[in-house]
Amino acid sequence: MLSKIHHVGVVVKSGDEALRFYRDLLGLPVTVDRVVDDQGVRGILLKVGESEIELLEPTRDDTGVARFLATRGEGMHHVCFESDDVAMELEGARAKGIELIDQAPRIGLAGRIAFLHPKSNHGCLVEYATPIEPAHAAPAAPQAAAQVAARKIDHLGIVVKDIPTAQGTFKHNFALAADTSRGGELPALGIRNSFLPIGESDIELIQPIVSEGPVAKFAAERGEGMFLLSVAVADVERAVAHLKENGVRASNPGSGGVSFLSMASTHGVNLQLVQRRL
Ligand code: CO
Numbered sequence: 001m002l003s004k005i006h007h008v009g010v011v012v013k014s015g016d017e018a019l020r021f022y023r024d025l026l027g028l029p030v031t032v033d034r035v036v037d038d039q040g041v042r043g044i045l046l047k048v049g050e051s052e053i054e055l056l057e058p059t060r061d062d063t064g065v066a067r068f069l070a071t072r073g074e075g076m077h078h079v080c081f082e083s084d085d086v087a088m089e090l091e092g093a094r095a096k097g098i099e100l101i102d103q104a105p106r107i108g109l110a111g112r113i114a115f116l117h118p119k120s121n122h123g124c125l126v127e128y129a130t131p132i133e134p135a136h137a138a139p140a141a142p143q144a145a146a147q148v149a150a151r152k153i154d155h156l157g158i159v160v161k162d163i164p165t166a167q168g169t170f171k172h173n174f175a176l177a178a179d180t181s182r183g184g185e186l187p188a189l190g191i192r193n194s195f196l197p198i199g200e201s202d203i204e205l206i207q208p209i210v211s212e213g214p215v216a217k218f219a220a221e222r223g224e225g226m227f228l229l230s231v232a233v234a235d236v237e238r239a240v241a242h243l244k245e246n247g248v249r250a251s252n253p254g255s256g257g258v259s260f261l262s263m264a265s266t267h268g269v270n271l272q273l274v275q276r277r278l
Contacts, residue, residue, distance in 0.1 A: 002174055004199025005153055006082035006110055006129045007045060007052040008229055011068050011075065012267045015042050015057040021265055022046050022053060025246050027144035032109060041065050043109040048231060049152025050200050054080070054109065075268030076226045078115070079156055080127035081174065081198070086112045089128045098173055122160050122169060123225030147242035149234040154274050155195070155202040157228030159218050163194050166205045170196055176203060191215050229269050232276035239273055
């Protein structure tokens with residue numbers, strides 16, 4: 001059974017550069033930072049609520065991560081769901097006819113892991129992980145932690161062609177069900193959406209209903225796939241002021257309590273801060 005978003009994987013050119021944003025400005029504490037030689041990556045995990053952001057820097061040219069960087073540039077690469085039994089998830093996926101990348105679980109940064117092919121999941125590369133070490137202890141918070149006070153991954157936005165079809169896929173593949181009390185048509189944003197709760201976060205399915213705007217542009221250029229990472233913060237005005245003081249371009253939160261950060265600062269991630277008082 002899937003319990004939460006374990007992490008969202010982000011491919012970056014340089015882990016050190018990316019840490020300047022994710023650790024030093026956003027204030028996320030680093031739990032793991034190591035080179036996995038056989039996979040040709042340096043992986044860095046940063047804690048945000050019950051989840052993590054996984055920065056992946058290729059250390060060789062002949063890996064999937066290196067090819068992703070060369071063809072698409074920096075940005076979101078995969079989402080990892082935590083399961084108490086990755087082998088069972090993989091057998092379940094095989095039985096459902098989901099295309100697998102890994103035929104058997106292997107050891108990765110997050111524990112015992114396995115990847116599913118994005119073509120079975122609306123363009124999302126999905127990883128399952130069963131941690132083998134106890135949950136990473138909360139390390140000392142970086143200085144910026146107090147200013148931004150990132151609380152959790154609020155939601156991961158996935159652009160899809162058709163909401164009912166995508167709801168069916170996520171139900172079938174991952175037993176994730178839509179919360180019918182939320183979502184619907186948002187003409188002002190040119191989208192239709194649906195929220196699928198998992199742990200303390202949501203998967204937001206987003207369907208463009210107009211031909212202009214960022215969602216339609218993403219759909220036209222990239223097709224279906226991971227589009228938006230939304231991080232909940234305690235005080236969005238304060239967080240944005242702190243980021244702006246440090247040279248990050250960010251939209252003013254306004255009454256909606258939402259700010260979008262410049263993708264030049266976030267290493268290619270369409271990152272949104274949203275105010276959530278817990
Ligand atoms: Co991963």
